[in-house]
Amino acid sequence: MSTEETNNIQVIPEDKEKTKKIWKVAAILAVVTIIEFIFAFTLERGILLVSIFLGLTIVKAFYIVAEFMHLKHEQKTLMWSIVGPIILIVWLIIALMLEGNAIFNIRN
Amino acid sequence: MATTATIETAEGRWSGGNAPMNASYGKLMMWFFLLSDAFSFSALLITYGLIRYAHPAYDGSVANFEFSTEYWPIPEMVFEALPFLHGVHAPLIFVGIMTFILILSSVTMVLAVEAGHRMDRKGVVKWMLWTIIGGLVFLGCQAWEWSHFIHGTAEGTVNAAGETIFGANLTQNQYGPPLFASLFFFITGFHGFHVFSGVVINFIIFFNAVVGTYDKRGHYEMVEKSGLYWHFVDLVWVFVFTLFYLI
Numbered sequence: 001m002s003t004e005e006t007n008n009i010q011v012i013p014e015d016k017e018k019t020k021k022i023w024k025v026a027a028i029l030a031v032v033t034i035i036e037f038i039f040a041f042t043l044e045r046g047i048l049l050v051s052i053f054l055g056l057t058i059v060k061a062f063y064i065v066a067e068f069m070h071l072k073h074e075q076k077t078l079m080w081s082i083v084g085p086i087i088l089i090v091w092l093i094i095a096l097m098l099e100g101n102a103i104f105n106i107r108n
Numbered sequence: 109m110a111t112t113a114t115i116e117t118a119e120g121r122w123s124g125g126n127a128p129m130n131a132s133y134g135k136l137m138m139w140f141f142l143l144s145d146a147f148s149f150s151a152l153l154i155t156y157g158l159i160r161y162a163h164p165a166y167d168g169s170v171a172n173f174e175f176s177t178e179y180w181p182i183p184e185m186v187f188e189a190l191p192f193l194h195g196v197h198a199p200l201i202f203v204g205i206m207t208f209i210l211i212l213s214s215v216t217m218v219l220a221v222e223a224g225h226r227m228d229r230k231g232v233v234k235w236m237l238w239t240i241i242g243g244l245v246f247l248g249c250q251a252w253e254w255s256h257f258i259h260g261t262a263e264g265t266v267n268a269a270g271e272t273i274f275g276a277n278l279t280q281n282q283y284g285p286p287l288f289a290s291l292f293f294f295i296t297g298f299h300g301f302h303v304f305s306g307v308v309i310n311f312i313i314f315f316n317a318v319v320g321t322y323d324k325r326g327h328y329e330m331v332e333k334s335g336l337y338w339h340f341v342d343l344v345w346v347f348v349f350t351l352f353y354l355i
Contacts, residue, residue, distance in 0.1 A: 009323050012226040022222065026215040033207055040184065040200060040354055045170065050355050057350040061343055068218050068339045078129040082139055089150040096154050100161030107162065 025067045032060050138333045142340045145302075149344050152298060153351050156291050163285050175265040177273075181284040183353050189256050203353050206249045207345065210303075213242025214342040217310075221335045224328025229317060232331055236314040239338065243307040250300050257292065292352070299348055302341045309334045 036056050043049045066072035071079055121128045129136060164179045173185050184199040191202070216238040223231025260275025265282035267273055273282045281289035313334045322328045 009227050009229070011228045014226065014228075014231075018222060019219070022215060022218050026211065029211050030208065033204070033211070036350070036354060037200065037204060045182070053350050053354050057346060060346045064214070064339055064343045064346065068214055068342075069336055075130045078131055078136070078139070081129075082143055085143060086146070089147065089154075092150065092154050093157070096158040097161060100158035103158075103162035104164075108164070 021067075025063050028063055029060055032056050132329060134333055135329065135336070138336050142336060145340065146344075149298070149347070152291075152295050153347060156295060156351060159287050159291065163287075175283050177265065177267045177280070177282075177285060179284065181288060183355070186257075186283045187253070187353055191252050200353060202249070202253065203349065206246055206253075207349050209242055209246050209249070210342050210345050213239050213246070214339055216242060217335045217338045221328075221332050224322070224331040227323070227328065229320065229323055232317045232322075232328060233314065236310060236317060236331070240307055240310050240314060243303055243310065243338075247300065247303055247307070250296065250303075254293075254296075257289070295348060295352060299341070299344055302344065306334075306338050306341050309337060 036053060039049065039052060043052070071082060127133075131139075160180055166173060166176075166179045166182060170182060170185070173182055175181060175185075187203050188197050188199040189202065190196060190198045216235045220232050220235035220239060223235060258275050258277070260273075260282050264272040264274040267280065273280055275282060276289035276292070278286075278290055278293065280286050283289065313330055316322060316330065317328070322330065
């Protein structure tokens with residue numbers, strides 16, 4: 001490890017705005033998780049609560065992928081080639097939920 | 109480093125000689141690997157949904173809930189223990205702490221990537237170290253959670269054949285239908301293995317940053333690539349947390 005070599009590297013000073021934005025996204029993720037927690041113990045279990053949980057999860061997923069993974073700021077071609085195939089997962093959810101329901105009906 | 113293309117026509121962009129998506133080969137391949145990994149995890153989680161729907165649900169009130177192998181358990185009644193506080197009913201608190209640890213380690217990872225963009229070796233080393241610590245703490249928590257799940261509660265549950273079962277294994281468990289424990293082991297185990305390999309990768313990147321490999325190379329793109337993987341692991345946990353522990 002030679003220090004002479006690394007001393008030549010120009011370190012660009014920290015941009016406070018950027019760091020602030022990172023912590024802001026972190027705060028959003030934390031707050032959404034706390035909201036999920038409160039709902040888990042105050043709301044009646046049912047379809048409504050499940051939909052709220054799924055909605056909040058998508059919000060969190062959006063912030064992680066768009067900001068932390070930086071996908072929102074990449075070129076549109078790259079963004080759509082990652083987001084587009086997710087449609088297959090949506091199809092799988094619908095197909096297998098219907099299937100699960102059918103298995104339940106046959107068993108009971 | 110490839111020079112940025114000056115020709116901005118669609119034909120020019122795709123006819124070779126530059127990076128059409130404005131991302132390097134390695135970064136692009138990391139994205140496509142993560143897409144395929146997303147399919148694996150979706151398949152597992154959706155299978156959880158399918159199997160859960162195929163089993164009878166508990167339809168009484170949460171306060172009167174009791175374990176039975178006849179119906180699917182309410183997760184907050186299963187995951188309610190805390191280390192060092194034996195017998196205290198603290199539903200979802202421990203898993204909530206684990207979620208925060210993973211989110212925090214994701215934040216420190218973004219800060220490491222940001223320091224890398226500025227060629228700030230000290231910053232990268234500091235934030236990578238925090239990320240590695242976060243990952244290790246998460247793994248420790250998961251080990252405790254598994255151990256508690258396997259050993260079970262002091263009372264156990266009486267199954268249909270009249271025997272009392274304690275804890276969980278792959279064929280039977282005190283919390284609900286056998287598949288409940290199998291899915292728990294499979295899904296959190298697969299995720300935990302991702303966290304473990306993420307910690308190993310992060311450690312290699314950390315080591316390279318310390319010895320100055322990336323300063324010599326002139327850029328810190330490897331930090332960005334391992335960062336993508338680490339955020340993905342956090343992303344998967346967000347879904348596991350909702351689908352396995354909340355619903």
